[in-house]
Amino acid sequence: MTPPRVLTVAGSDSGGGAGIQADLKTMLALGVHGMSVITAVTAQNSLGVQGAWELPADAVRAQYRSVVDDIGVQAVKTGMLASAELVRTVADLLAGTAAPVVVDPVGVSKHGDSLLAASALESVRTRLLPLATVATPNLDEVAQLTGVRVESEEQLREAAEAVLAHGPAWVLVKGGHLCGDAVDLLTDGSAEHWLRAPRFDNRHTHGTGCTLASAIAARLAKGDTVPEAVATAKDYVTGAISAGFALGSGIGPVDHGWALTRGVPRA
Template identity: 75%
Template sequence: MTPPRVLTIAGSDSGGGAGIQADLKTMLANGVHGMSVIAAVTAQNSLGVQGYWELPPEAVKAQLDSVLGDIGVDAVKTGMLASPILVETVAEVLAGVAAPIVVDPVGVSKHGDSLLEPAAVDVVRARLLPLATVVTPNLWEVEQLTGVKVEAEEQMMAAAEAVLALGPKWALIKGGHLPGEPVDLLTDGETEYRYSAERHDNHHTHGTGCTLASAIASHLAHGEDVPDAVRIAKDYVTGAIAHGFGLGAGIGPVDHAWQWRPLDVVQ
């Protein structure tokens, strides 16, 4: 049987921990067929992003047309889109796609390196977020998109409402950078869900945002509703964080294959 089809539109991480590489690993681990449209190429390792280069918009459009015109999709995930013209190119095509769309509004890398031109933020707000089934900003991205600064869990609902005002159906506000046990808030403006998880003492967390968004897209493609897709994805990414491993001299990746490791490796 053909597995569900999920398309990631994002940047390539040469270190293999985030971006397209993390997305495809996550999709395989969550039982779907992953496909990719590369919007940018990064020179990246455990220490940071040394540079990135956008693909021409016609190359991004051609990749989209190739996949959508022949294979089709059951869900889409967007990540690093870098520039206004690439956001516009992707949004124009996705406006004609009926499948669920998960938008990870990538603005900065784990190491603090900018991955989105300032001028592109307005285009993300105006063109991409209104297409989203669910948008998955971290607290820095919430502030970038809405101006709302979150410093405590009780402020997360105000942040979610500000994000929802930009047009997505659901907002998932990721609270992992707040003190205490990590809590994420999901809402469509009417119903509220909170997802808590154990905080693991492991700084090898490169790729968490990409991984979570891709896992959500995978389970939407399986037919789960948004709250259940987020719950399953959260469980998966929590395990991946717990088993994150060191590579190089900096921050290593989460382990996308943690469920498949022998017990003497993952324990």
């Protein structure tokens, strides 16, 4: 039987901890068939991003059509889109695809390197976010997109409302940069789901955002509701963070394969 198919539209991380590489590992771990549209190539390791080169819009469009028109998709996840032109290109493609879309509005890498041109922010707001079934910004990305700066758990609701104003059906505001437990808020403007997990004393967290968004997309492809998909994805990424490991001389990645050896259900 063919497994559910999930397409990631994102940049390549040569170090293997984030981006396309993290997405495909997550999809494999959660029992779906992962496919990819590469939007940019980065020279990246545990210390940071040494270079980034976006692909032409025609190359992105051709990859997308090649996969969707022949193989089909049950969910799409977007990550690093780099430029306004690529954001518009991907938004046009998504608008014609009947599948849930998880938008991870990647703006800055774990090491603080910019991965989205400032000129692209308006296109993300007006073209990409309105297509999202779920948007998954972290606090830095919330500030980039809305100007709302969150310094406490109580402000997560304000941040979510500001992102929802741009049109996604649901928003998951990730509060991982706050002190205390790792708490996130999922809401569609009516229902609220607060997701809380312990914070681990582990600095090797490269790829958490990509991993979480891809896990949500995988679960949506399997038929979960948005709250179900996000709760399961949160559990998966919490385990991956706890098992994160040293790699190189900087920040190592989360362990995408931890669920394969510790018995997390794939069904």
